[in-house]
Amino acid sequence: MKTELDSDRDFSQQIARTIRDAILGGDLPADGRLPSESDLAAQFNVSRPTVREALKRLAAQNLIRTQRGATGGAFVNRLGFDEAQEHLVTTATLLLSMNRVDFETACESRFALERACLPLACARRAPAHLAALHAEIARQGTEGLSDEDFCASDVAFHRALVDAAANPVLSWHLAGAVEAMQPLMNMITFTARSRARIVALHGALADAVAARDADAAGAAMDSLAAYTLELGGQIRARRARPAPDTAAG
């Protein structure tokens, strides 16, 4: 591992990058233990707090985990799908909120991606997947469900739909796309009428997937996308901001 650092630069950043590259390059195997903070400080010729800052940077990226005690230390994290998903959602959420992405753009992106999962979902859906879909549909029909809970169930439904494709990488990508939309979806007020329509479309989707009918599923998804966009019009209307003419040129 490199022990030379450019002066008049951020040491902890350089150290973090060096270790990160070592991990990505495979020099440090998963679950392998890094030298102790004192050793690293000696290697890089910096103080322990500086090393610690570098380690915290890596910990924030889920690249390492730390453990106290005699056999403790920093260990290379075997990045699981769950943690990576959390990370993806955070980044995606920020990206949408900070760049003032139109509801239309985010919506279009999300449904386009989700539509891509349907053929696979139809081909591979197992009974457990169908059960998950129906469970969420039932929940969405509950009386007195808050808008937030309805949204949460909606997200769960769509994630179950994607999971039916039985491709963890696909599920990971889509989880980011779907969950990042939740703050935007939460701005929508769902009337009883709109809920009923959404639940009906969800039912059509579930049925199509159960029947392994990719075309019908695609059609239902398109309807759902169109209706979601329609509902999203509320948001723009409420904000009363002029619509940018960048969309659908």
Place this chain on the structure above:
Amino acid sequence: MKTELDSDRDFSQQIARTIRDAILGGDLPADGRLPSESDLAAQFNVSRPTVREALKRLAAQNLIRTQRGATGGAFVNRLGFDEAQEHLVTTATLLLSMNRVDFETACESRFALERACLPLACARRAPAHLAALHAEIARQGTEGLSDEDFCASDVAFHRALVDAAANPVLSWHLAGAVEAMQPLMNMITFTARSRARIVALHGALADAVAARDADAAGAAMDSLAAYTLELGGQIRARRARPAPDTAAG
């Protein structure tokens, strides 16, 4: 902002989470300045190094940037697509490499997602997009191009294809999917014959997009996916590891 911390827990992690939630919740506007490290230390009733560790965690997530000097401090980062993309690629790459994701699974995911962009790309492609596609196709036909450069051009081609959909969120997602595949693609040795076939398929894709023929583009993409999978067989054969029976159950 909360100033209470659970004892016997990792302070810096709690502080980072608190500030992170404040940023995600919109309490801290983009480009807004956080209190100085000393002030934060006083607020949370911890020492400055602890606060610094928390800030480094946030900096690692591109949530804040720091600046030295009199008017310096920590500022909420306006997360741009570029930085978010870099982040996404890192996470995706790690996810693929550390979970020993099959080439087939990653490939399937990537092409499924990319296929979802084609209708939009056909609808919105502008002359600049077509020019970018043809430029990469021309580069891929160059004699004496190394495998790595061929791969890089392949990535550039597909990113240009996705960019033609004119949806930045979609481009962001796909950049992660496509670039994360590059290490896997680099394990393939491209013969002159296979290169010619890929270039031909790229040409078909570009022509279909130019003609706004989504069906033809989809067909070309399917062919490309199938052929890439075929080439990927090399990798599994070389590794000589028995294929896990988890795929396509």
Place this chain on the structure above:
DNA sequence: TCGTTTGCAATTGTCAGACAATTATCGGTC
């Protein structure tokens, strides 16, 4: 009056040493 320069203050970056908390290991005792 205007432009330049110099000093100051605020802030982050880094260091050194120390102590507390945690945990596995080793040795002793019953």
Place this chain on the structure above:
DNA sequence: GACCGATAATTGTCTGACAATTGCAAACGA
């Protein structure tokens, strides 16, 4: 042999200090 305490290693945190950077304003000269 089983149980228990001392021990050592390691991370987590604190205190205090100094260096580097940078904006700003006051002082100074033309």
